[in-house]
Each structure stands twice: as C-alpha cells, then as structure tokens.
Amino acid sequence: IYDKNRNELFCARDRLGIKPFYYTYDQNSFVFYSNTKALLKDQKEVSINKKSLHYQFTLHSVIPAPDTIITDIYKLEPGTFIKINAKGEKTEKSYYSFNHIKLNNKISEEEILEETETLLLRAIEKRFYTADVDVGILLSGGLDSSLIVAMASKLNLSNINTFSIGFPTIGEELGDEFHYSDMIASKFNTNHHKYNISQEELFNSLDNVVRAMPEPMFSQDSAAFYLLAKEVSLKQKVVLSGQGADELFGGYFWYKKMYETKGSEIDKFKQHYFDREHKDYCDMINKSFISEDYTESLIKKLYEHQRKDINFLDKTLRIDLSTLITDDPVKRVDSMTMSNGLETRVPFLDRDLVEFILSIHSLNKLENDGKYYLKKIAEKYLDKELIYRDKFYFPVPPLKMLQGQFYDYVKITLRSTSCKKRNIYNYAYIEEILKKPNGHFTNLNGNTLWHLGLLERWFQLNIDS
Numbered sequence: 001i002y003d004k005n006r007n008e009l010f011c012a013r014d015r016l017g018i019k020p021f022y023y024t025y026d027q028n029s030f031v032f033y034s035n036t037k038a039l040l041k042d043q044k045e046v047s048i049n050k051k052s053l054h055y056q057f058t059l060h061s062v063i064p065a066p067d068t069i070i071t072d073i074y075k076l077e078p079g080t081f082i083k084i085n086a087k088g089e090k091t092e093k094s095y096y097s098f099n100h101i102k103l104n105n106k107i108s109e110e111e112i113l114e115e116t117e118t119l120l121l122r123a124i125e126k127r128f129y130t131a132d133v134d135v136g137i138l139l140s141g142g143l144d145s146s147l148i149v150a151m152a153s154k155l156n157l158s159n160i161n162t163f164s165i166g167f168p169t170i171g172e173e174l175g176d177e178f179h180y181s182d183m184i185a186s187k188f189n190t191n192h193h194k195y196n197i198s199q200e201e202l203f204n205s206l207d208n209v210v211r212a213m214p215e216p217m218f219s220q221d222s223a224a225f226y227l228l229a230k231e232v233s234l235k236q237k238v239v240l241s242g243q244g245a246d247e248l249f250g251g252y253f254w255y256k257k258m259y260e261t262k263g264s265e266i267d268k269f270k271q272h273y274f275d276r277e278h279k280d281y282c283d284m285i286n287k288s289f290i291s292e293d294y295t296e297s298l299i300k301k302l303y304e305h306q307r308k309d310i311n312f313l314d315k316t317l318r319i320d321l322s323t324l325i326t327d328d329p330v331k332r333v334d335s336m337t338m339s340n341g342l343e344t345r346v347p348f349l350d351r352d353l354v355e356f357i358l359s360i361h362s363l364n365k366l367e368n369d370g371k372y373y374l375k376k377i378a379e380k381y382l383d384k385e386l387i388y389r390d391k392f393y394f395p396v397p398p399l400k401m402l403q404g405q406f407y408d409y410v411k412i413t414l415r416s417t418s419c420k421k422r423n424i425y426n427y428a429y430i431e432e433i434l435k436k437p438n439g440h441f442t443n444l445n446g447n448t449l450w451h452l453g454l455l456e457r458w459f460q461l462n463i464d465s
Contacts, residue, residue, distance in 0.1 A: 012080070
C-alpha cells in the first residue's frame with residue numbers, strides 16, 4: 001500500500017507465509033516480487049549465501065526468511081511488515097507470532113474433537129465461498145486430502161472435482177495411491193481425474209520444473225505438483241490441498257522419535273530432522289563455502305524464542321508451523337501450481353484452526369502413530385482402512401532411485417563446465433557418489449545425488465542463462 005500523503009510504502013506478508021514475498025533493497029531502490037525471477041534479472045553479480053547453502057543441505061531445502069540462496073535477495077518473514085519512506089529509510093516489524101497462544105489445560109477430548117471439526121468445516125467452506133470460480137481438490141488418497149473431500153461433500157458446496165497423479169513404480173518404490181484416491185472418489189461421487197505420468201514425460205519436464213522453482217527445492221514431489229497443476233489448470237483455476245495437517249496434528253514419524261530421544265532440545269531436533277551432520281556437509285562442500293554450523297545456531301535460536309511454559313514437543317510443532325513449513329512444503333506447492341496459473345488453498349493452515357490446535361497439548365497428538373485427533377474426527381467420514389493405514393510419503397520413484405536417463409541428467413549436470421566453475425562441491429565426493437547413485441540417502445530418505453544435481457541445475461537454468 002502506498003500512502004501518498006506520507007510518501008511511504010507499506011508491505012506485509014500473511015501470518016503463516018502461505019504466499020511469497022521476495023525483495024531486494026539498497027540506497028536507491030526497493031524492488032519486490034512474488035518470485036525471484038524478476039529480481040534475478042536485475043542482479044549484476046550473483047553471490048551464493050554461505051549460510052543459506054548450509055540450511056539448504058541440512059533442512060531439506062528450507063532456507064528460513066529473511067535469507068534466500070542468493071546473497072542480496074531476501075524474503076519478508078511471515079507475520080511481518082515493512083515500511084519505507086521517500087528517503088529510503090526502512091523499518092521492519094513482526095505483527096504476528098504464536099507466542100500469544102497459551103496451552104489450555106482444562107479442555108476435554110470431546111470438546112477438542114467438536115471444536116476441531118467445526119473449525120475445519122468452516123475453513124473448507126470459507127475457501128470455497130471466497131472463490132469466483134469452481135474449486136477442485138487435489139486428492140492424493142491420504143487422510144488429509146480425503147477428509148477435505150468428505151467434508152466438502154457434507155457441506156454440499158458444489159459438484160466436486162478431484163485430481164490425482166501417479167508415476168511408474170521402481171522396485172519397492174510405489175509411484176501412486178490410486179487405490180485409495182479411487183475409493184474416495186467413488187464413495188463421495190466426485191468428478192475424478194487421474195493422471196498416469198510416464199518416465200518419458202517426467203524426464204522431458206525436468207528443466208521446466210527446475211525453472212519454476214523460486215529457490216532450489218530438493219523434494220521429488222515438486223515434479224508431481226508441477227505436472228499435476230499443468231493438467232488441472234486446463235479444467236480448474238482454484239484447488240484445495242492438504243498441506244499443513246502433519247505439522248499441525250503431529251503426523252510425521254520423527255516427532256515421536258524426537259520426543260523419546262534423550263538430550264538437549266537441539267540434540268533431539270538434529271538427530272531426527274537434519275538431513276546430515278555438519279561434518280558430512282563439510283565432506284561434500286568446497287572449503288571456500290564452509291564456515292560455522294549455521295543451522296544448529298538457527299534452531300537453537302528458534303527454541304529460545306518460544307514460550308517458556310510449553311514443552312519440547314509443543315515448541316517443535318510451533319517452529320515447524322511458523323518457520324519450516326513455509327519453505328517446505330508450502331512454498332513448493334504454491335510455486336509449482338502458480339507457475340501453471342493454478343491457485344492452491346490450504347484449509348489446514350486456517351488461522352483459527354491453527355491457533356486452536358496449538359492451544360492443545362501436543363503429546364496426545366502423537367497417539368495412534370500421530371494425528372490422533374484428526375483420525376478420531378475422520379472416523380465420522382472415512383473408512384478405518386484408509387484412516388489407520390501406514391502413512392505414505394508420496395514419492396516420484398524415478399527421482400529417488402536414479403537410473404537411465406535420470407542418472408545421466410544428474411551426471412552431466414555435475415560434470416559440466418559451469419558446475420566446476422561454480423566450485424561449490426568437493427569433486428572427490430561427487431565422483432564417489434556417482435559410482436553408487438542410489439547408495440547415499442539423507443536421514444530423511446532423500447537421494448543425496450539428486451539433491452546435488454538439482455541445486456546445480458537450478459543455478460544453470462535460473463542464474464547462468
């Protein structure tokens with residue numbers, strides 16, 4: 001908002017960082033954009049941020065605001081505003097955090113379930129009614145998206161269009177959940193569309209996927225969301241998606257492992273969330289990019305800034321929702337779908353729902369392998385076969401088990417002249433893992449070779465060209 005009377009510009013980002021805000025700033029100008037592309041065009045020299053590089057490889061692509069992988073490009077932090085006057089004086093202030101949310105020690109389970117269901121129904125309804133066009137639902141077949149379909153059906157909001165995507169299975173790596181998405185589509189009589197993506201189609205789209213990334217994103221399902229959005233956007237302009245449910249309701253397996261691990265808060269977090277130890281990072285990266293253990297310092301600081309009257313697990317979920325989820329998966333889904341002109345809305349990150357669930361002690365959320373309260377609510381809508389099955393972490397097998405043309409894609413990228421000139425990596429390390437492309441995985445089961453190749457390819461397509 002530009003105030004003509006005061007000659008002052010006011011900019012703010014939403015509370016949870018669901019939408020992006022990138023900017024550059026110097027003595028002469030303040031430039032902002034929803035992507036890094038326009039900002040990169042104005043960069044005379046591009047310098048890699050050493051601190052961000054450490055975050056990139058330790059927090060599976062999460063580079064918390066205000067930093068980005070590029071030194072002079074920044075992200076406005078969620079829940080923050082900036083004011084800039086005609087003299088170029090900039091003030092920045094946080095207007096929202098979770099620290100005002102106290103734990104409710106007196107609420108019963110029955111009240112929790114009733115209020116959660118009411119708030120989730122309201123969040124879904126809100127995201128249908130505020131659209132000027134028909135709203136669809138991205139249906140993976142998992143609990144979160146299936147519950148959105150079921151609740152939307154109960155609300156009788158409109159004819160529901162649902163969309164699913166699948167990839168070739170490689171060995172034991174399944175590439176789709178069509179069995180469950182078909183089950184939901186049939187049960188709730190949706191207009192269902194499913195897309196089987198061939199290896200050839202996936203391979204031919206890789207460069208477009210990487211170009212669409214505002215920052216490098218290692219997760220294999222970036223390609224899945226890009227290709228799904230490409231198809232869905234031909235029929236739909238707004239969709240709902242289930243992002244945020246795991247972070248809000250305690251759905252990831254590592255939360256319980258963290259809680260049960262002995263040690264300091266940072267030790268618990270590091271052991272079960274970091275992709276790799278600092279010493280492993282040092283083996284992989286060229287010495288000129290190595291400095292302190294930036295990621296450990298960041299996480300320590302985040303824990304120190306939490307309320308003192310909540311436990312480790314409550315702090316962890318708040319850190320995830322306020323800081324980490326913004327870059328993974330929220331940024332990933334938003335950028336991949338918006339690059340195809342498709343807007344994705346996330347009812348699980350509705351402010352009222354988030355604030356209520358964060359007022360509930362987190363330990364109970366971990367019962368029944370996590371998402372205890374959400375699963376109890378889902379029993380009113382879905383079959384127990386779907387609710388209580390093992391969690392499926394949607395993979396894109398050809399990008400996890402690298403072989404054939406996908407392996408060649410990474411090998412050519414890492415052995416290229418531009419990669420050697422950039423000199424980010426320790427080349428002895430690169431050559432070693434090229435010998436065993438599927439023998440090096442991160443602590444959270446990501447393929448290290450794919451991570452290295454994707455980062456370099458992002459620089460080639462978005463910086464060099």
